[in-house]
Each structure stands twice: as structure tokens, then as C-alpha cells.
Amino acid sequence: MEIRITTLSENTANHGFLAEWGLSILVEVDGARILMDTGWGFSAVYNAQLLGIDLDSIDTIVLSHGHRDHTGGLRDILRRKRNPVNVIAHPDMWASKYTHFDTRDEFSGTPFSQESLESLGAHFNLSRGPVRITEHVMTSGEIPMLSGYEIIEDNLLVKQGAVLHADKLADDLALIIETDYGLVLVLGCAHHGIVNTLRHAQKVTDQELVYAIIGGTHLYRASTERITKTIADLKEAGIQKLGVSHCTGFVASSRLSCKFPDAFFLNNAGTQFTLP
Numbered sequence: 001m002e003i004r005i006t007t008l009s010e011n012t013a014n015h016g017f018l019a020e021w022g023l024s025i026l027v028e029v030d031g032a033r034i035l036m037d038t039g040w041g042f043s044a045v046y047n048a049q050l051l052g053i054d055l056d057s058i059d060t061i062v063l064s065h066g067h068r069d070h071t072g073g074l075r076d077i078l079r080r081k082r083n084p085v086n087v088i089a090h091p092d093m094w095a096s097k098y099t100h101f102d103t104r105d106e107f108s109g110t111p112f113s114q115e116s117l118e119s120l121g122a123h124f125n126l127s128r129g130p131v132r133i134t135e136h137v138m139t140s141g142e143i144p145m146l147s148g149y150e151i152i153e154d155n156l157l158v159k160q161g162a163v164l165h166a167d168k169l170a171d172d173l174a175l176i177i178e179t180d181y182g183l184v185l186v187l188g189c190a191h192h193g194i195v196n197t198l199r200h201a202q203k204v205t206d207q208e209l210v211y212a213i214i215g216g217t218h219l220y221r222a223s224t225e226r227i228t229k230t231i232a233d234l235k236e237a238g239i240q241k242l243g244v245s246h247c248t249g250f251v252a253s254s255r256l257s258c259k260f261p262d263a264f265f266l267n268n269a270g271t272q273f274t275l276p
């Protein structure tokens with residue numbers, strides 16, 4: 001079973017491609033074209049054009065969560081599609097999300113209304129649980145926080161009424177692909193933790209072996225201890241491909257590259273590969 005993965009938007013870009021803070025990954029499998037996230041702005045559209053990818057051929061869009069760096073490109077993508085498209089996400093993608101920076105709280109949620117996106121052809125399938133997309137592909141649904149050492153950062157907030165609270169990011173989900181060579185996980189930001197995501201995927205598919213993890217791991221502000229424990233747990237899972245993106249950060253990336261010398265690569269905008 002062959003899987004083609006193309007990264008359309010990411011913080012760093014390969015030669016000739018556009019970079020922006022965000023993530024968008026095209027997954028081609030089971031004869032379907034599934035777009036995981038849409039980046040912050042127009043880099044996904046620009047980079048798709050550069051690669052000769054017709055955005056109209058995308059069957060399904062999955063939004064990993066409601067942060068703008070994953071949903072912000074959606075309107076531009078819909079405008080370039082002639083046919084309606086299913087958009088799978090968690091209902092909390094519409095929550096009023098903020099990020100706290102040193103001196104200010106900045107809106108960081110989905111920057112469009114549901115109605116405006118529906119008028120451009122988006123058919124939303126909002127679900128708290130896993131959604132089956134093809135025979136071998138599903139979304140994770142809500143990911144339980146069980147590892148004990150992975151935490152959701154306290155600068156991520158949600159506005160309820162006029163008050164900002166810590167955002168538990170129930171909307172955080174991953175794409176799970178079941179293959180005969182193991183699970184392939186495509187992550188958005190993995191706000192609930194890469195290991196929590198992995199264990200949840202193992203549980204919902206009843207499959208232990210994890211072949212590949214691709215995407216954002218949200219380790220860029222993680223403690224040394226958390227990165228050490230993450231590495232130990234990933235080692236146990238027997239991962240053979242580890243293509244990190246977006247919110248992984250330099251320190252975690254360099255440590256992972258040392259510990260997984262054969263599996264590790266930087267998955268930047270313009271990166272294209274086939275699994276297995």
C-alpha cells in the first residue's frame with residue numbers, strides 16, 4: 001500500500017517554495033487526496049501551483065484543530081476549487097482561541113465564519129470522535145492526555161464570555177493511516193503530545209506497530225525532560241520514518257535527529273515522498 005505525502009505549507013521551505021508559520025500536508029492514499037490543514041495564508045495555494053497539484057482534485061480536507069496557522073489558508077483553497085469538499089474537524093475549531101505573548105493576547109483561532117466557508121463549498125463534518133475517510137484512513141478524534149509528562153502550553157487560551165481561560169484543545173486531532181507495514185500518523189500540532197497521539201492511534205486501530213510519524217510535534221518549548229521521555233517512548237514504538245515539521249523546534253529536532261539517525265528528516269514545504 002503506497003502513500004504519497006506532499007508538504008504544501010510549513011515554517012521552512014525547500015528551494016523555490018514559500019514558507020510561513022503553519023502546516024498543510026497532502027496525503028494521497030487509497031485513491032483519495034486528503035489535505036491535512038491549510039497553512040496560515042496563501043503558501044499552500046502557491047506551493048501547490050508550483051508542484052502542478054490541482055487543488056480541485058482534493059476529496060477531503062481535515063483540520064487538525066482551530067488554530068489559524070492550520071485553518072487560515074482554507075478560504076483561499078476553497079476559492080480555487082470548483083467542486084464542494086468535505087471538511088472534517090472537531091466542533092471546537094470554532095472556539096474563540098487566543099495566544100498569550102509577553103505583553104498581549106492575540107486572536108489565533110479560525111479567522112472565518114462557518115457560513116462564509118460553506119458559501120465557498122465547504123461541507124463540514126464536525127465530530128468529537130474518529131471519522132473514517134477511506135478503508136485505511138481515519139481521524140483520531142479526541143486524544144486523551146495519558147502519558148503523564150506531556151502538557152498543553154499555558155499560553156494557549158480560549159475566550160468564554162469576556163474571560164480568557166486555558167484552552168484544553170479538545171479539537172486537537174491527527175490523521176491515522178493503517179498499513180500492513182504499520183501505522184502512519186500525520187500530525188497537525190500534536191498539542192496533546194506526540195506520545196499521547198501515538199498511543200491513542202494504537203488503541204483505536206488495535207495495531208501496535210508505528211511505521212511513520214509526519215508533521216508538527218509541538219516540542220519547540222518542551223523541557224529537556226519531556227524531550228528525553230518522548231524519545232524513549234518513540235524508540236519503543238519502533239518508528240522507521242520521523243519527518244518533523246512546524247512546531248518541533250531546533251532543540252527537539254537536533255536531539256531527535258541524533259537518536260533516530262536513519263528515520264529522521266525535516267519535513268519542510270515542498271518535501272514530497274512515498275511510503276513505505
Ligand SMILES: [Zn+2]
Nearest residue numbers: 065067189191
Ligand atoms: Zn496549534
Ligand SMILES: [Zn+2]
Nearest residue numbers: 067069189247
Ligand atoms: Zn501550529
